[in-house]
Amino acid sequence: MSEPIIEFTDLRRTFVVRTKAGLLRRAKREVHAVDGISVTIQPGEACGYIGANGAGKSTTIKMITGILVPSAGTVRTCGMEPVANRRRLAREIGVVFGQRSQLWWDLPLRESFRILAAIHRIRAADARPRIDQLIADLALGDLLDTPVRQLSLGERMRGEVAAALVHRPRLLVLDEPTIGLDMISKERLRNFLQAERAQQGTTLLLTTHDMGDIERLCERVLVVDHGRLAYDGTLNGLAERVALQRVLVVDLTEAHAPLRVAGAENIGTELDGQRQRLAFSPEQTTAARVLAEVSAQAEVVDLTLEEPAIEEIVRTLYHGQVAS
Numbered sequence: 001m002s003e004p005i006i007e008f009t010d011l012r013r014t015f016v017v018r019t020k021a022g023l024l025r026r027a028k029r030e031v032h033a034v035d036g037i038s039v040t041i042q043p044g045e046a047c048g049y050i051g052a053n054g055a056g057k058s059t060t061i062k063m064i065t066g067i068l069v070p071s072a073g074t075v076r077t078c079g080m081e082p083v084a085n086r087r088r089l090a091r092e093i094g095v096v097f098g099q100r101s102q103l104w105w106d107l108p109l110r111e112s113f114r115i116l117a118a119i120h121r122i123r124a125a126d127a128r129p130r131i132d133q134l135i136a137d138l139a140l141g142d143l144l145d146t147p148v149r150q151l152s153l154g155e156r157m158r159g160e161v162a163a164a165l166v167h168r169p170r171l172l173v174l175d176e177p178t179i180g181l182d183m184i185s186k187e188r189l190r191n192f193l194q195a196e197r198a199q200q201g202t203t204l205l206l207t208t209h210d211m212g213d214i215e216r217l218c219e220r221v222l223v224v225d226h227g228r229l230a231y232d233g234t235l236n237g238l239a240e241r242v243a244l245q246r247v248l249v250v251d252l253t254e255a256h257a258p259l260r261v262a263g264a265e266n267i268g269t270e271l272d273g274q275r276q277r278l279a280f281s282p283e284q285t286t287a288a289r290v291l292a293e294v295s296a297q298a299e300v301v302d303l304t305l306e307e308p309a310i311e312e313i314v315r316t317l318y319h320g321q322v323a324s
């Protein structure tokens with residue numbers, strides 16, 4: 001087997017935080033943000049790293065990318081110790097933080113790409129076709145002359161992903177890449193990442209609160225809770241332990257008896273049945289099929305689709321409840 005692209009063993013990171021103990025006294029408290037995690041990721045894998053807020057995801061990502069020094073344990077990324085080799089590592093990995101930008105705020109997008117190619121010392125003859133390809137695949141053509149600060153969130157995220165891939169990294173690390181994006185922007189980004197991985201063999205590691213990202217992009221899921229690994233396995237394996245159900249909420253034009261739909265369970269009605277909630281597993285049916293059956297029985301005026309909440313998944317894993 002080839003060398004792992006990421007390998008960490010008993011990785012730990014502790015922060016000392018000051019807390020107000022009294023009017024004048026200050027006390028210190030230790031936060032074990034990452035509390036002994038061991039994981040090996042092989043080249044070409046696509047891993048989702050999920051957990052509730054404050055579970056330790058970003059801290060792990062920062063240690064993998066060399067931004068933070070571990071308190072204990074070891075981490076190797078692309079065969080290197082990240083902090084000591086940050087520059088060399090930067091040539092091998094691309095990083096996208098959904099809530100922070102790596103683009104130059106006041107410059108047009110095209111300038112950011114040019115500067116990044118220069119930073120990575122890519123020859124113009126090599127950089128141009130790569131940048132052109134990313135511009136085409138991420139539909140950035142009309143945005144190249146717009147200063148980054150004027151881009152919408154969805155447009156900027158496409159720009160961020162392109163910027164992270166200019167130098168063809170072996171590993172792409174994405175921290176909440178779809179946060180705040182609307183459904184269409186999310187789908188565009190997921191389609192692109194899927195295609196990029198298929199064409200370039202890029203390894204993906206992504207943190208997200210959106211199970212849709214995991215379902216579309218990752219074969220392997222790591223669930224972290226309070227700095228510890230609660231699950232490491234396939235998405236199907238997770239679905240066997242935790243019900244990864246979706247809920248289609250439909251608003252009807254008038255009151256209606258509880259709807260019966262094949263492959264879905266009616267989990268509640270409100271307003272005399274004008275609003276109904278239908279839970280289903282994506283392995284058994286699709287939202288489109290459930291909606292078609294509902295529409296055959298009643299007139300729908302509005303609908304929403306609720307994804308399984310990651311907090312709920314973690315809670316269920318911990319309480320050992322097995323999906324029926």
Ligand SMILES: Nc1ncnc2c1ncn2[C@@H]1O[C@H](COP(=O)(O)OP(=O)(O)OP(=O)(O)O)[C@@H](O)[C@H]1O
Pocket residue numbers: 015016017031032033051052053054055056057058059060
């Ligand atoms: N620089 C820091 N100083 C002190 N505490 C920190 C620091 N960075 C993170 N923490 C704490 O470590 C814990 C893990 O934080 P981390 O940002 O890794 O979680 P996360 O899983 O990425 O959460 P989120 O989903 O909210 O981004 C939290 O309790 C957080 O408050």
